Amino acid sequence: MAKPVSIEVWNPNGKYRVVSTKPMPGTRWINLLIEQDCRVEICTQKKTILSVEDIIALIGERCDGVIGQLTEDWGETLFSALSRAGGKAFSNMAVGYNNVDVSAANKYGVAVGNTPGVLTETTAELAASLSVAAARRIVEADEFMRAGLYDGWLPHLFVGNLLKGQTVGVIGAGRIGSAYARMMIEGFKMNLIYYDLYQATRLEKFVTAYGEFLKANGEQPVTWRRAASMDEVLREADVISLHPILDKTTFHLINKESLATMKKEAILVNCSRGPVVDEVALVEHLRQNPMFRVGLDVFEDEPYMKPGLSDMKNAIVVPHIASASKWTREGMATLAALNVLVRKLVTQPHYLLA
Ligand SMILES: NC(=O)c1ccc[n+]([C@@H]2O[C@H](COP(=O)([O-])OP(=O)(O)OC[C@H]3O[C@@H](n4cnc5c(N)ncnc54)[C@H](O)[C@@H]3O)[C@@H](O)[C@H]2O)c1
Numbered sequence: 260m261a262k263p264v265s266i267e268v269w270n271p272n273g274k275y276r277v278v279s280t281k282p283m284p285g286t287r288w289i290n291l292l293i294e295q296d297c298r299v300e301i302c303t304q305k306k307t308i309l310s311v312e313d314i315i316a317l318i319g320e321r322c323d324g325v326i327g328q329l330t331e332d333w334g335e336t337l338f339s340a341l342s343r344a345g346g347k348a349f350s351n352m353a354v355g356y357n358n359v360d361v362s363a364a365n366k367y368g369v370a371v372g373n374t375p376g377v378l379t380e381t382t383a384e385l386a387a388s389l390s391v392a393a394a395r396r397i398v399e400a401d402e403f404m405r406a407g408l409y410d411g412w413l414p415h416l417f418v419g420n421l422l423k424g425q426t427v428g429v430i431g432a433g434r435i436g437s438a439y440a441r442m443m444i445e446g447f448k449m450n451l452i453y454y455d456l457y458q459a460t461r462l463e464k465f466v467t468a469y470g471e472f473l474k475a476n477g478e479q480p481v482t483w484r485r486a487a488s489m490d491e492v493l494r495e496a497d498v499i500s501l502h503p504i505l506d507k508t509t510f511h512l513i514n515k516e517s518l519a520t521m522k523k524e525a526i527l528v529n530c531s532r533g534p535v536v537d538e539v540a541l542v543e544h545l546r547q548n549p550m551f552r553v554g555l556d557v558f559e560d561e562p563y564m565k566p567g568l569s570d571m572k573n574a575i576v577v578p579h580i581a582s583a584s585k586w587t588r589e590g591m592a593t594l595a596a597l598n599v600l601v602r603k604l605v606t607q608p609h610y611l612l613a
């Protein structure tokens with residue numbers, strides 16, 4: 260039996276009990292729940308990743324809704340516990356919901372929500388930052404300065420890749436992939452090649468119009484192409500950014516074979532989910548190809564990195580912070596609270612009529 264977990268309580272006399280498995284930024288989400296007569300219980304346990312047992316203890320005997328995190332395993336066990344406690348709604352504080360078994364939630368009559376849109380630009384900005392940092396070797400150069408190794412300008416010192424006029428490849432051109440593509444096209448005048456199961460019509464129209472604008476101003480126009488296969492993107496792009504969802508079709512999408520298809524001096528960025536890349540194969544590829552560089556926000560076995568990755572100078576690694584801007588994280592918390600509330604309002608017709 261799990262030990263009781265520590266909690267902070269807001270509006271103790273609220274009629275509906277909503278649990279958040281983590282403190283979240285801002286207070287708007289708490290106020291929204293309180294306004295709708297919720298007692299809000301926030302887990303304050305000093306443990307980053309809560310176990311299924313910890314969350315069962317949090318749900319307790321009566322719970323109307325839960326806001327949870329991408330580090331938690333929301334499957335059969337948790338949805339049955341939530342349903343037994345009378346719970347009708349769960350929201351992940353994330354757009355990705357590969358940690359949530361939606362069919363188990365359906366089975367137990369629990370509605371599931373996620374937090375798309377509000378994090379699109381912030382996440383794309385980090386992917387763009389990693390692309391530039393990898394292309395221009397910013398982290399290596401920073402470490403070199405701090406180590407006191409700079410003794411004067413040299414023609415060969417930290418020579419990297421010019422982005423202008425090169426090709427950016429996007430795999431998964433949905434909300435974030437399209438926003439990232441626009442940043443690289445507008446910011447660095449890169450040409451686009453993308454692969455997605457669906458056509459990114461709005462993105463294509465944007466690049467066409469932007470290309471015409473550049474041409475009208477006497478500049479080289481940018482171009483776009485939708486690739487028929489992912490391999491085309493891997494072969495042709497100079498910078499490749501991964502933005503698909505994680506599911507069975509995208510697990511180890513980037514593996515030993517696909518890495519071998521890429522240019523020797525290509526840059527690979529992953530701000531989607533760690534298991535989209537076979538990280539063991541990636542470490543070996545980085546070792547064999549010192550001019551190949553990666554920018555990683557996500558890892559296959561978070562919070563761990565595969566052996567050898569942290570030693571690779573041609574890898575930039577950051578701890579899953581792509582959506583970490585104040586505005587976005589407060590927005591994600593607000594959306595998550597609204598997801599739980601929408602279910603309450605829909606299932607409480609008397610409230611709607613009041
Ligand atoms: N690192 C972070 O902090 C962070 C932040 C936000 C989102 N994410 C991840 O990014 C993902 C994408 O978010 P989004 O809002 O852009 O979602 P989205 O649904 O708008 O885009 C995902 C795209 O991937 C495409 N896709 C699915 N399977 C594919 C396949 N096999 N091959 C190629 N494309 C495929 C879809 O058609 C879709 O266009 C999320 O699911 C999440 O896992 C990570």
Ligand SMILES: O=C(O)[C@H](O)CO
Pocket residue numbers: 329352353354355356378581582
């Ligand atoms: O899926 C998500 O939303 C991210 O991984 C965290 O913002």
